[in-house]
Every structure is written in C-alpha cells, then in structure tokens.
Amino acid sequence: MDSSPPPTAKELSDQQAWFVAARWQQLDGEYRANYLRIVSVVAFFVIHAIEYYQPFGILNSPLPVDRLFHVAVTVIAAVWLLSALGVELSLRQRFFPPAMPYLTTALDLMLLTAVLALGGGQQSPLVLGFLLVLVFSAMRLDLVLIRFATGGALFAYLYLLAMGRWPSLFAGHEIGVVPRYAQLMTLLAIGITGISLGQLIRRFRAIAGYYAQRRGGVNADGR
Numbered sequence: 001m002d003s004s005p006p007p008t009a010k011e012l013s014d015q016q017a018w019f020v021a022a023r024w025q026q027l028d029g030e031y032r033a034n035y036l037r038i039v040s041v042v043a044f045f046v047i048h049a050i051e052y053y054q055p056f057g058i059l060n061s062p063l064p065v066d067r068l069f070h071v072a073v074t075v076i077a078a079v080w081l082l083s084a085l086g087v088e089l090s091l092r093q094r095f096f097p098p099a100m101p102y103l104t105t106a107l108d109l110m111l112l113t114a115v116l117a118l119g120g121g122q123q124s125p126l127v128l129g130f131l132l133v134l135v136f137s138a139m140r141l142d143l144v145l146i147r148f149a150t151g152g153a154l155f156a157y158l159y160l161l162a163m164g165r166w167p168s169l170f171a172g173h174e175i176g177v178v179p180r181y182a183q184l185m186t187l188l189a190i191g192i193t194g195i196s197l198g199q200l201i202r203r204f205r206a207i208a209g210y211y212a213q214r215r216g217g218v219n220a221d222g223r
Helices: 009-053 067-092 100-118 125-138 143-165 180-221
Strands: none
Touching (some): 009 067, 009 100, 009 125, 067 100, 100 125, 125 143, 125 180, 143 180
16 A cells, blocks of 8 residues: 655646646647658658659669559658648647547558558668657657657568568568668667657656756745
C-alpha cells in the first residue's frame, strides 16, 4: 500500500500547468510538423518528377525511371498530401485527439517504407527520410511519441532488410541492397537519433521545471 502523502495543491497545479502547456506546444508542433510534411513531400516529388521527365537533361540520370514506379510514387504522394490536408483541417477546427500524432507518424513511416520498397530499397537516398520522421516527432515534445517513432523506423528498416535478404517471402520482389556494415550503420543512426531527441525533450522539461521554481521563488519574495 502506498503510504506517500497526497500531492499538495501547488504540486497538483504545477502538474496541471505542465500538462496544459505541453498540450498547447504539441498542438503547435503538430501544425509545424504538418507544414514540413507537405513541403518535404512536394520537394521530393518535384525531384522525382524532374528525374522521370528529364527536362533539358537537368539531372542527367543514367537510368530511366520505370513508368509503373512513377505512377505508384504519384499515388503515394497524393495520398500523403491528402492526409496532410485532413490533418490541417482537423487542427483548424481545434480537433486534436491525443492519438493524432501517433497516427500521422505511423502513416509517414508506412508511406515512406512503401516508396522505398517499390523503388531503390536500401540503396535509395530516401532512407534518410526515417531521420526526418524522428525530427518531426520531436517537434510534438512527446517522449513517448519519440520512442514510438524510433521503434517504428527501426521496424520499417528491418522490413527492408528482410525484403533484400528473402525476396521469395515478398512475391519475388527484389530491391536494392547495401553491404552489411551500411545496414548496421543505418540502424545505429536511427537508434542514436531517437535516443538523442528523447534526451533533448527531457532537458526541455527540466528547464521548464527549473524556470517555474525560479519564478515561484521570485513571486514569493516579492522581487
């Protein structure tokens, strides 16, 4: 049986104040992450379209882009942008359920993995997109969300590794693979990035608590 005394009124108010402040910051972070999501999808799709159509030989790609892959990427990008539009409309109506950041993060990971699985696989530079998803999750100031995003990114990359190692389990679909050391480096980069962002959020909360204590002390002294 817990014999610890109940929290005082001041402690309870501090907890409530942190919760309210965190929710407002998470709402603002969801706005910003959604804007960056839109910018990122549009920017990457523009680069893909230039590579596919080769206007004036700008990118001078040695290998032409498969038409079916172009259609698939177009559909995925459209779904991505429509989902971002839905998030924007929801936030404008102040509809921000606690599960929204987790749903949008999961959707980011699934759509990114789909593009990689259909395209260059482990060799694609879009693998760096997993790190962007982690950064977007950190903008919500939610430690649990960062853990969720880190675990999801690791699982998604392991899925790509499985596709490269056992293509027969995926209807014979083959993707580009990289050496084992590169795979380990990528997994390590995702894991360390997630841990570092989590520590950053912990520092933000510690700084907020220290500031609240200092402000309370100043108010008590009347100075």
